[in-house]
Amino acid sequence: MQKDKFFREIENVNHPNEKLIKTHCSYCGMQCGMNLRVNTLTNKIVGVEPRYEWPVTVGKMCPKGVTAYQQTNHKDRILKPLIRDDSSLNGTKEGFREASWEEALTLVAKNFKELQAHYGKDSLSVFSGVSMTNEKCYLTGKFARVALGTRYIDYNGRFCMSSAAGGFLRTFGVDRGSTLPWTDIHETDCLFIAGSNTAECHPTSMFRVWAVQERGGYLIVADPRETPLARRADIHLDLRPGTDLALANGILHLLIKNGHADEQFVNQHTNGFEETKELVEQFTPAYTSMITGVSIEKIERAAEVYGKAPNAIVMFARGIEQQHKGVDNVSAYCNLALVTGKIGRPKAGVATFTGQGNGQGGREHGQKSDLLPGYRKITDPKAVEHVSKVWGINPEDMPQPGVSAYEMFELMEQKTIRGLYLLCSNPAVSAPNLNFVRNAMKNLDFMVCSDFYLSESAEFADVILPSVTWSEDEGTVTNLEGRIIKINKAQEPIGESKPDWQMQVELANLLGKGKHFDHLKTARDVAEEFRLATKGGNADYYGATWDKIDKQDGVFWPCREKEDKGTPHMFLDNKFYHSDGRAKICALPYRPPAEEPCEEYPLRLTTGRVVYHYLSGNQTRRIPFLKDMCPDPYVEVHPSTAEKYNINHDEVVKLFTRRGKAEYKVKITEAIREDTVFVPYHFGHDESINLLTIAALDPMSRMPEFKACAVEIEKLDTGKVL
Amino acid sequence: MTKRKLYLELENCIGCRSCLAACTQCGGHEQKNRNYVYDVNPLVNRQTMPLMCLHCADPACARSCPAQAIQIHETGAVLSALVEKCIGCQNCTIACPYGIPKFDEEENLMYKCDLCIDRTKDDIPPMCASVCPSNTLQWLTEEEIEMKKQSHDVGNDKWVTSMHYLEGETNVTVNLPGILQGTVKLF
């Protein structure tokens, strides 16, 4: 792998009685390289040391990464299986007793069998996550389909990456989150970043982002807030939440009108240009400005700069994706690159900032309700045949597609689903419309949760299985570039905790499906089977052996053969993955957010992350430094809005929507639109902003609209101010 | 002598406070961070800036110390108070123009940035500059710093971003916000 200008030969410090284990961060899709410091006398992880030689992040880490090691030997770790006999305590932390693995797994198997005997195979469900290795993600999909034989499996990527996936598949015919390696970013001439608070959510991208400006390149940012990224943008498109599609259409209109379309590229490598051109004609700067609230001058300037840039990268994240038109937003932004031909070469392309550590790999290999390993469709008989062979099952026994994450809660409510195996996720904080979701979980006949801390979701479980942190197991993850990398084990599992793949092998045995799982004795065994299962699929990992990953500093998929070095840049031959080899330029009519502000709920609520926390906060809220830096949620309010409501900085107010209410401290800031308020989503119980968010789902990706709904503020002491 | 020096480019700061988290990871820092990150104007925007010890050539902190507890390393790093010498008078915390030295009430002991002397004595970057995701904190050679100075010095009487020293000569170089003022756009 190439070493770029940020790379320096630097020796690591090795403290006495310590060794360094090379690995990557446990949290976001950046997957920053790090060394874990392990005490050689106690064999425990004691700290972190930068990994200067990792080409993507050259030693850099955000505060989550620096303190990530503190998860492993944390006092809150669950050390033994826990059982709760008194189901009246469901929904609380109370009533759990320690149990042996044998008792706990036998109880799980017994309940699973009974439920399936009474209510059919599909009465069980699996809800998983992608903050775990490819090997675990792969085996979880196999466990659901083979050991449980249920159709109902889905995962937390539905709340994260599914719109990006849907948009990329429709536009390019393949869903690799970035068309180029991150080491290209600082060399491009223009970054157009939409709906990403990069400085807080993917901080270690920032030295490359700033370097574009230092070279004289441009930074265009579309965000309702003046985030630490937008603060320094050459052009900040401060749009209303939920209006991204209009903005992208408006920019595309100007690109075409002003002669920035690359006709040759469009003619030879794409479909759909004419109807798209016709559709976006309506999106004049004035019309676009009316919908988005962004000034005409800024829209025109952004189109001019992106259009003129020799090379440009369009990047986006949950801001545009977590909407009920998230897939359309993604395709609309990809349109910019396709129409101008700024794709399929180094330093130009499209990328999404993957949220979770393995948000890319975890969505490719069969945790999604309709997918099998290698990004194969479960509705494709050839795919079913291939995977059935690897799994040693009869193709007729492959379950049908299930439903998406949020829809599983609807089925729990209706008692279609009665049992849940939850792992690597905390939907009691991260799902939208939480009053409904928490009730649905309470409504289950039986729930087992695997986690290394007692999460808010674990409070609904009958059995809790202690899993391991990322540092106590090994395997691969696929970072936001599409680069498959290796997570190494630094310490033995503490207490009686076990990796999820091992629990699944043991449970499969108790469920009478041992013959499909028994040969999996190590994470590497799982990896070997996993590679075979992906062979021939779009996301082909067959050639990505652990040795190659080590030697090459990671392997970009697709990597089809042992000799294949992988694919850092996608589409260099201008061949896209649709059957005719062309990419699709999409004509996308504008739709407003599902819930627009009205008299009763006059403001727009948007949600997101802070730099100190990760997802539902189940991990980061327990880390002292991170908790000190951001102990509580808050609501960001513009000073003029605060004046209207007669509320002050630090005052506690009530926010409410049609679905729920919660109280937050006010943070006054001019760095937000007057018509918008923002609350970070990392907090549990009464503090969860997802009590208020709306479950309006994207028709294709089934992504809920976390980023826009209608809200009202109530001043607490004097009541509502008119 | 180390080949590199700490260099700060305040404009880049994204307020992540990774520098503070990383500070605790240096051997001998006992989980207490020694520097500061400020929100410049929190009710208005998200501009933040780190405040690090500048390792003054003639440090006020050391000069003010009646017990000679603050030693200067041969690299120029102004070290934390020697445990056996510090009498806990807190003169240094008042003397430093930037309020850098911190005071541990329980131990009755001053502690401050020692530029990760365990690392920097061998030219390994200090923890803060190693992790800083935005390149606000960098560990650069004299030549690299000189190049930075030239590219960022606008000389239009409006922006004096490259400061050789602030209160006095320092071993750390600081670039105030405004570094992009002199950048020539590519197109």
Ligand code: SF4
């Ligand atoms: S959370 Fe993300 S940016 Fe921060 S250290 Fe971990 S991988 Fe890097």
Ligand code: SF4
């Ligand atoms: S690590 Fe760098 S960007 Fe983060 S607060 Fe410190 S100086 Fe600023």
Ligand code: SF4
């Ligand atoms: S900045 Fe303050 S603490 Fe640092 S050397 Fe100068 S006087 Fe001493």
